Amino acid sequence: MFIILLFTFICGAAALGLLAVSVKDLPAWDESGLLSSNSTLIYDKDNKLITKVGIENRVPISLSDIPENVQEAFLAAEDRRFYQHFGVDLQGIIRAVFVDLTKGGLHQGASTITQQLIRMSFLTPDKTIKRKIQEIILAVQVERHYSKEEILEMYLNKIYFGEGAYGIQSAAQTYFDKGVSDLTVADAALLASIVRAPSIYSPYRDEKTALNRRDTIISQMAEYGFISPQEASGAESEPINIKEGSPAGRQYPYPYFVDYVTEQLIEKYGPEKVYKQGLKVYTTIDPEIQENAEKIMANDRNFPPAIGNEKPQGAAVVLDPRNGEIRALVGGRQHTNKLGWNRATREPGRQPGSSFKPIIAYAPAIELKGMGPASVIDDAPVKYGNYEPHNDSRSYRGLITLRTAITYSVNIAAVKLLVDHVTIPEAINFAHRLNIDIDRNSVGASLALGTEEITPLKLAAAYAAFANQGIYTEPTAILKVEEPDGTVLEEHTPKQKQVMKPTTAYLITDMLKSAVQSGTGTGAKISRPAAGKTGTTDQGKDIWFAGYTHELVGVVWIGFDDPKPMPRSYGGVYPAPIWRQIIGKALEGKPVSNFERPPGIVSAKVDSKSGLLPGPNTPPEHMVTDLFASGTVPTKMDDTHVPVEVCATSGKLPTEYCPDRVIRTMIKLQYNVPDNVADYNERMPTDFCTIHSPGAGGQILPPDSQTVKPNQEIPWNIPGQTETGTQ
Structure with missing residues (x-):
């Protein structure tokens, strides 16, 4: 009996001890x-x-x-x-x-x-x-x-x-x-x-x-x-x-867009609130556009070939230019890491190449200097200090309009426009209006060719201002954030500002329509009015297409994460067709609408070699009709086309030894260009025929009957582009 009582006591004590320990560690x-x-x-x-x-x-x-x-x-x-x-x-x-x-x-x-x-x-x-x-x-x-x-x-x-x-x-x-x-x-x-x-x-x-x-x-x-x-x-x-x-x-859907939204939420509210407190976040994403963009960006056939085992990467952004709402955002061809590298948004971005020209050269020239699509610039060799720009084709078109220059992405025209007309400081200030910050101490003339890095999202937002009457709208992916009980933490109101005149935006748009219809951007053609610009950096390390319709803006970038050349890769070859697939599908079945023409746009016929009103000697092939902002139509008549007597054989100024002479209508300028410039033979010569002369001697009779000695400089005046200023 004693043993039983002792055992019971021990078990009870053990149970009480276990209970005490359990309560103590509760x-x-x-x-x-x-x-x-x-x-x-x-x-x-x-x-x-x-x-x-x-x-x-x-x-x-x-x-x-x-x-x-x-x-x-x-x-x-x-x-x-x-x-x-x-x-x-x-x-x-x-x-x-x-x-x-x-x-x-x-x-x-x-x-x-x-x-x-x-x-x-x-x-x-x-x-x-x-x-x-x-x-x-x-x-x-x-x-x-x-x-x-x-x-x-x-x-x-x-x-x-x-x-x-x-x-x-x-x-x-x-x-x-x-x-x-x-x-x-x-x-x-x-x-x-x-x-x-x-x-x-x-x-x-x-x-x-x-x-x-x-x-x-x-x-x-x-x-x-x-x-x-x-x-x-x-x-x-x-x-x-x-x-x-x-x-x-199954990965969570639309990962790059969701990551972008998540990063913004964490930055504003902190991870604890985002991950644990059940916020309700209403976004701008259009799932159909996003899903289609992801499929297109994942398709190897849309990209340049791999180099070894490494494939070139890509990014795409689609937004509504009227309110800045992001409809789709793809930060890479495959999504591998949550909150990983998002090439569509991650600063500092990549060099945009020629897709930057409308922002840094053409738009400020129109907005600040009263120029327009029919203004003329000379696509001929030029050098600024140690910097000598070249066209990709290594050829020169000569005197061309700004419309032609942007349609065919003429590099020298953009550089001359920036340096000689707009000036770099004013161009930087203009870009700042579009939320693009450029260090003015680290750039030069090459800025015109897109050497400053930018993200696809920022470029899309800048182009949206062209599509939206010159109004810049800060892009957004979030419309409203609520607490679980419905308390509104934030509700988006578009942040907009007029950064350029509606006429400037429309003229740029009309010029970029030409680039899509007949220039470097034909790969982006869709069954409705579209405007856009290709971009290709040195050796094709970065290739872009930035374009828009009245309803949507889209930007596509392709390149290696560690930049390396992509042979035979251009903005018009890969990004433009991707843009066409994304935007074309997004607008499929929707009514076709054109860009709204603002008040203050007029058309006029001008001389395509001077940008002035046609003169008495302007040949029909040099007459073009184009658009102007009111107040910028030239008032002076062209006087660069003049009748010139030349040697019928050499086309040079005749000497007394030239047996046959002809009168030709030629372009009179104060400077010479090399003979590899396309319109070289249309320009008035400044040297004398040597075919019919033992030397450079002899006399000629110029059209005004003034006697000119050999090697004598012939003075003349060159008219300006227009007589009017900006409005």
Whole structure:
């Protein structure tokens, strides 16, 4: 008897000691631990949910929005006496102890829903007596503080369902691509069957095991009176209809756009609020445009060939020029890392090449200097200090209009326009209006050819001002951010400013339409009015196309992350067709609209070699009709075309030895150009015929009958482009 009493005393003391240790190590009571970390919800432009951002893939839902049959499936599977016990099911514990004693060890769980909630919120999953005691104590506390409905709601929002899904709402979307309210009894039973062991019962891992477990839960629902036998039979006959493709293998949709939004949210609100507090974020994305852009950018056939094992990368941006809303953003051909390198937005960007010309040379020339599409510049060799620009073709067109220069992307014309007309400081100031900051101490004449780095998003925003009557709109991806309770944290209002006259924007647009119709950008032609500019840097290391319609602006960039030459790669060869595919598809089936012509645009006929009104000697082939801003139409008549007597054989100024002379209409200028300039033979010669002369001597009779000695300089005046200033 003494031994029995001693044994009982020792066991009691041990139990009391274990209880004391368990209470001593009990986690501090913190109600916030019961609450779930809620994912931030990302919506598209039409307020449709596209994805969730959070540490856990979770979407909270109130118990009142969870159908009874869904609740009952979990009660049948996990805790049928939930509404009868006080957090601990003594009957269940006795049953579990019996099983554990007969089998040895801890096998039977006997945990109520309240205990499971405690385990998920405060305790480790270890199966020890100490943890079980702590679980029971805390479960009783929870039942004292919360109603059964509140406990069940917290449980259903917190439980893990496998495949990255936390909470019943996310589970419904992950497995069935539907909301909780649309779940059938069979669907609910399947989800309830998973939580006991997701790695075993997930239908993505073993459908047969999952089906057997589901049907067991359905039978229990009928046994406990939650559904009728007939309902159970019908539910068991349903096949498992889960969403195709394992969620583990599915990346979140539109990753580069979502990453861009996430980065902005974290910068403004911090990671804690973004990942755990369940913000609602309404964005500008158009899923159809985004998805199509991603497919096009992932297609190898749209890109230059790889070099070794490395493929050239790419980026694309599409936005609405009227409000700056980003419709699509692709930061690479494949998305490999969450919040990784986004080539569409990450500063400092890449050199834009000739796609920068409209911003840095042509638009400021029109806006600040009163020039226009018919103004003339001489595409002939030039040197500024040690810098000598060249055209890609290594040829020269001679006197050409700005429209021709931009249509065929003539480098020398852009450099001369920047340096001799606009000036670099004024061009930098103009670019600043378009939110492009340039270090004025580190640039020179080559700035005209796009040597300053820029991101595709910034370039798209700048081009949007051309499409939108000269109004620059700060681009945005976020329209509204709300707290989970609907409190509005921010709501977007477009930030706009008039950065150039509407007439300037329209003239640039009309010139860039020519580039698409007949110039370097023909690869971007679509079945509606479009304007755009190609860009190709030295050795094709960066190739671009920036273009727009009345409705959309798009920019495409291609290049290696570590810049290297891409032979035979140009902006018109690869980026322009990509732009055509993206924008053409986005506007498919939509009404065709042209660019709105603002007041103050007029047309006039001018001389294409001087930019002045046609004179009496202007030949028909040098007459062009073009657009002007009111007040910039030239008032002076062309006098550069003059009749000149030349040697019929050599085409040079005649000497007394030239037997045959002819009068030709030629262009009179004060300077010489080399004979590889295209219109060299149309210009009045300044040297004398040597074919019919033993030397350079002899006399000639110029058209004005003035005697000119050999090698004598012939004075003349060169008129300016226009007589009017800017308006």
